[in-house]
Amino acid sequence: MSAVDPIVIVDNISKTFHAGGRSHRALDGISTTINRGEVLVVIGPSGSGKSTFLRTLNALETIDSGSIIIDGVSLTAKKTNVDQLRTEVGMVFQHFNLFQHKSVLDNIILPQKVVRRRSEAEATKVAQDLLEKVGIPQLADRYPSQLSGGQQQRVAIARSLAMNPKIMLFDEATSALDPETVEGVLELMGQLAAEGMTMAVVTHEMQFARKVGDRILFMDNGKVVEERKPNDFFDNPQSDRAKLFLEQIL
Incomplete structure (x- = not known):
């Protein structure tokens, strides 16, 4: 507690x-x-x-x-x-709300660049580290449609965590x-x-x-x-x- x-x-x-x-x-x-x-x-x-x-x-x-x-x-x-x-305030929804036309890695990079004004290199490093943290580093180049629901939710969690x-x-x-x-x-x-x-x-x-x-x-x-x-x-x-x-x- x-x-x-x-x-x-x-x-x-x-x-x-x-x-x-x-x-x-x-x-x-x-x-x-x-x-x-x-x-x-x-x-x-x-x-x-x-x-x-x-x-x-x-x-x-x-x-x-x-x-x-x-x-x-x-x-x-x-x-x-x-x-x-x-x-x-990070939020993870019942449905994953991922960008279907972007890769897993880009789904985590883009919000960092837009909201946190991070450089491509910094945002990429954060995204790669978080994919490792949530247990799916091997899926970085895949698209949401190629993932299971559980994998998509892990991406959504990583995306929220990337905002610190x-x-x-x-x-x-x-x-x-x-x-x-x-x-x-x-x-x-x-x-x-x-x-x-x-x-x-x-x-x-x-x-x-x-x-x-x-x-x-x-x-x-x-x-x-x-x-x-x-x-x-x-x-x-x-x-x-x-x-x-x-x-x-x-």
Whole structure:
């Protein structure tokens, strides 16, 4: 567990979606913090607001009220350069969002040159080192269509790491993978956590949540129902809603 040194402070945020004359309150007064070096695992039933919450942390979703502070900078202040702040927050999605017409190596090089203004040589060295780190250096010259889902997700993780983010967000990063490749990606995420990467992870992988997480945030109907250490949550859930959820998935 990391020391108490908040890099993310979320204070009473709410978000309502409006569509077809109907409204849905996706987030309803969420407050939490994420400390440097901590792994916050967000779990809950489908439609509970988990992914919406994660997407607010880099302004992919705006909030209606409340505040979010990332490393001392308010995400909601009008003067904040959201694009600049977003470069400090890496995000890995359920689907890989790779450039299909570029090689694996170029998928990792290009964002570095555009966002971090690195030279071709420096960006290439970073990309090669990260492909080694995620275990696929031999695939540098291939294209995404030539890779398995698990391999593509490793590229996506390497691409995010190349930005030297202060925090990594993982939104159901293994849910689109076939069962044989899930474990390898989870191991890689566990390795990043062990190295001290600050992470917020939305996942249905309860074994990972228990083993790697420092804290569990259990959500339902846009609210935080419980927020506890993994063993406490899994062994002794306090709310009836959490008890029912765990009975259904464990």
